[in-house]
Amino acid sequence: MDKEDKVEWIKCKNCGYLQHSSHRRCLNCKNQSFKTILAQGHCTLLTYTILNAPPMEFRDRKSYALGVVKFDNGIRALGQITTQEELKIGMKLDTTHIKICDNLDGREVFANVFKPIE
Amino acid sequence: MNKVAIIGVGHTKFGRLKDKDLLDLLCDASLEAIEDSNTSDKDFDSVYVGAMCPGEFNHMTGVASALVDRISLIPAAADHIKNGPASGGSAVKAGFQAIASGMDDLVLVVGGEKMTHITTPGYVTSTVATVTHHEAERPHGISLPGYAGLLTRVYLEKYNAELDWLSDIAIKNHRNASFNPIAHFQRTIQDFMESAINKGRGNWDNIYDYLNDDKTNPVIADPLRLFHICPISDGAVALVLCNAQVAKKYCDTPVLISGIGQATDRHIVYEREDITILNALKTSSEQAYKLAKKTPSDIDVAELHDAFEILEAVESEDIGFFKKGEGAKAAHEGLTEIDGKIPINPSGGLKARGHPLGATGVAQVAELVWQIRGEAGKRQVQDANTGITCNFGGFGNNIVSILVERM
Numbered sequence: 209m210d211k212e213d214k215v216e217w218i219k220c221k222n223c224g225y226l227q228h229s230s231h232r233r234c235l236n237c238k239n240q241s242f243k244t245i246l247a248q249g250h251c252t253l254l255t256y257t258i259l260n261a262p263p264m265e266f267r268d269r270k271s272y273a274l275g276v277v278k279f280d281n282g283i284r285a286l287g288q289i290t291t292q293e294e295l296k297i298g299m300k301l302d303t304t305h306i307k308i309c310d311n312l313d314g315r316e317v318f319a320n321v322f323k324p325i326e
Numbered sequence: 327m328n329k330v331a332i333i334g335v336g337h338t339k340f341g342r343l344k345d346k347d348l349l350d351l352l353c354d355a356s357l358e359a360i361e362d363s364n365t366s367d368k369d370f371d372s373v374y375v376g377a378m379c380p381g382e383f384n385h386m387t388g389v390a391s392a393l394v395d396r397i398s399l400i401p402a403a404a405d406h407i408k409n410g411p412a413s414g415g416s417a418v419k420a421g422f423q424a425i426a427s428g429m430d431d432l433v434l435v436v437g438g439e440k441m442t443h444i445t446t447p448g449y450v451t452s453t454v455a456t457v458t459h460h461e462a463e464r465p466h467g468i469s470l471p472g473y474a475g476l477l478t479r480v481y482l483e484k485y486n487a488e489l490d491w492l493s494d495i496a497i498k499n500h501r502n503a504s505f506n507p508i509a510h511f512q513r514t515i516q517d518f519m520e521s522a523i524n525k526g527r528g529n530w531d532n533i534y535d536y537l538n539d540d541k542t543n544p545v546i547a548d549p550l551r552l553f554h555i556c557p558i559s560d561g562a563v564a565l566v567l568c569n570a571q572v573a574k575k576y577c578d579t580p581v582l583i584s585g586i587g588q589a590t591d592r593h594i595v596y597e598r599e600d601i602t603i604l605n606a607l608k609t610s611s612e613q614a615y616k617l618a619k620k621t622p623s624d625i626d627v628a629e630l631h632d633a634f635e636i637l638e639a640v641e642s643e644d645i646g647f648f649k650k651g652e653g654a655k656a657a658h659e660g661l662t663e664i665d666g667k668i669p670i671n672p673s674g675g676l677k678a679r680g681h682p683l684g685a686t687g688v689a690q691v692a693e694l695v696w697q698i699r700g701e702a703g704k705r706q707v708q709d710a711n712t713g714i715t716c717n718f719g720g721f722g723n724n725i726v727s728i729l730v731e732r733m
Contacts, residue, residue: 227597228462228594228597230459230461230462230594235592254480254596255476255477255479255480255601256476256479257472257475257476257478257479257547257548257549257550258475258545258547258548259467259469259471259472259475259546259547259548260544260545260546260547260548261448261451261469261471261546261547262448262451262467262469263448263451263452263455263467263469264446264447264448264449264451264452265448265452265467266448266467267447267448269467272467274466274467274468274472274475274476275476276476276596276601284596284597285462285596286462286463286466286468286596287466288466288467297479297480297483308466308467309467317465319465319466
């Protein structure tokens with residue numbers, strides 16, 4: 209797996225607060241040094257929707273499912289789900305990295321998506 | 327701090343306004359507000375224009391500068407205020423601060439958007455979705471309706487609520503808008519159903535059957551259907567503000583802006599510990615109540631930001647009217663009707679008055695002014711002396727609350 213395949217958050221070296229890696233300062237204590245934490249284990253579906261009116265980047269798709277998940281070590285993520293059938297809050301999912309669309313400038317967009325565990 | 331009064335209101339019709347461009351709408355609302363406030367011969371100190379996407383939708387920037395030129399308010403200071411769908415609320419706040427600080431004496435606040443001319447599929451959805459987090463959210467194909475769907479599913483499960491209760495909010499708001507001459511949809515959902523029956527599109531035993539039919543009310547962001555989601559609209563609204571000490575020189579029934587608040591929350595919605603709680607609304611409304619020395623029980627009427635009907639339910643809780651998880655049920659039980667315990671969205675709300683993005687925060691205040699003046703016609707709330715708004719920016723990450731009362 210290359211780096212992009214991984215769901216990573218950051219943990220504050222001062223207070224231990226866990227947050228998305230885009231934050232420059234700790235949301236809890238404003239500290240600026242962090243340790244990278246990778247998502248571990250399966251993830252649990254916290255909520256989902258099936259979007260039938262996609263934004264224009266996804267113009268080739270009639271609809272897709274989106275979910276918010278929480279990994280065993282507390283990291284959360286948003287992503288598409290590989291199926292629209294038999295989704296249920298609390299179900300366990302695996303992560304996979306696939307192309308999800310061609311951007312408006314023609315660039316391929318890859319992202320982590322979630323797949324029900326067989 | 328000076329007390330701030332609203333002495334004039336101007337409001338274009340909301341809807342699909344083919345013959346007007348954005349500046350026409352801003353001018354129409356402004357001139358009506360100036361006339362309403364008897365300030366036609368006055369110079370204004372400043373003008374604040376709330377508009378979310380004039381660059382993206384109308385290929386137009388500098389809208390505030392353009393407006394003062396068209397309506398002869400030069401050399402008034404002119405600022406374009408952008409805060410997503412809460413641009414209107416932020417513009418009211420900027421005007422409030424100008425008067426409260428003593429820097430300005432007479433201020434025009436305008437909110438407007440022109441968006442129904444856009445025909446490219448997904449363009450409006452994509453443009454509005456640019457308020458979401460550009461790394462953690464947007465690349466995955468999330469939209470604001472998508473987030474509303476995610477929130478709805480959690481809310482219904484966690485609080486044992488029913489989707490039909492959200493439909494009840496839409497039914498109420500359409501009924502209220504049927505009494506509002508500036509509303510985008512001046513039709514009840516019953517009217518929509520009867521019209522569909524007359525056109526031979528189907529037959530339904532009752533309004534819930536109609537609303538749960540995939541053909542007439544398609545699922546947009548499961549479980550939310552079309553009638554749980556506001557339209558896009560064109561329109562503009564303006565207010566004239568002045569120091570409350572001189573308000574009665576201009577106007578017999580000035581309305582005081584006695585409280586105002588604004589707060590932010592996590593940009594990444596799924597980072598919030600509980601997505602059913604709007605922390606930014608809790609904080610902003612607490613600020614507004616504190617400044618006005620009021621509590622939720624003092625409120626006679628509210629205008630909340632029901633871009634999606636789930637939001638009206640959640641906001642009615644976090645603004646302090648109902649316990650957490652009881653907002654949808656309260657609407658279902660009729661507590662938020664015009665003659666209910668706490669009337670919400672007598673205007674018809676975003677759902678049926680319409681939602682020209684930047685106009686909405688100003689329109690909410692305009693409706694409360696009409697309610698307090700007793701000018702709301704068949705949608706008049708009895709004894710409306712005090713009202714509050716919630717103008718929701720992003721997906722709840724930047725919220726403005728404005729509290730107004732009779733002077």
